[in-house]
Amino acid sequence: MKVVGLTGGIGSGKTTILKCFKAFDIPVYIADDEAKALMNRSKVIKRKLIQLFGESAYKHDKLNRPYLASKIFNDKSLLSKMNAIVHPKVASHFKRWLKKQDAPYIIKEAAIIFENNLENQYDYIITVIADKDLRIKRVMQRDNASKEKIQSIINNQLSDDEKVKRSDFVIVNNDLETAKAQAKDIHQQLLRLLNC
The missing domain is CATH 3.40.50.300 (P-loop containing nucleotide triphosphate hydrolases)
Structure with a gap:
């Protein structure tokens, strides 16, 4: 069974994307x-x-x-x-x-795959990205955190550009419907790659 990593910076919307894969009956493990x-x-x-x-x-x-x-x-x-x-x-x-698990692949969500050099533990990696201002807004609403605190967390994480370079697939999660369509497309690509 193939292990697909799902990663992304704080506020990128990884949880939302995981729900899409769950809807495709793909088992999800949130590290x-x-x-x-x-x-x-x-x-x-x-x-x-x-x-x-x-x-x-x-x-x-x-x-x-x-x-x-x-x-x-x-x-x-x-x-x-x-x-x-x-x-x-x-x-x-x-x-x-x-x-x-009994599925063609599973999704393992981990925020710091690249930061910890764990790419070799995955067959494919999906990175979720979103505009920085949107990410900050999401986390402020979700965690009631200050803009400064969120900014310092973002600064401690690898940049989206660096993650994208090292990923097999990318989902841009600025708009829910577009992100869902991208998740569905990646799911279908993975099934094709795995001859399912």
Whole structure:
């Protein structure tokens, strides 16, 4: 079974595009969601995160995300250490999940495929892009975040131009109907490539 990566910067509309693929009966794995779930569920991850960040890493037995975000935002080494704890667990969870799927291909959504040089884990990669102003507006509405905070996240991510160069397919998600049509076209191309 082929693994198709779906990536894109913050506010590009990856979740919206995933819904399109779900509508085509393609199984979807959202790496960030699974990471968050495992950080709450796994006793091993919990113990290691408390060792790394202290008791405040969890509040009322749930991951204290604002606290962790404040710690890793300006400290790349802490982020790397956290990823080294969480990512291997997510990878093994994904392998187990993949074995249960029955489809010509699956979509694995991960925000930082290129940033972490993980291209070799995918047979094809789709990048979702959108105009920067639109992305900022979407995230301000969704997360109630400041323009400055969103801009700093965008600045920390690889540019859309760089992602597009390294992708097999691109969806421009400025307009929902156009983006849906592009997703459908990519789905059909993938089926043809996979002789389905």
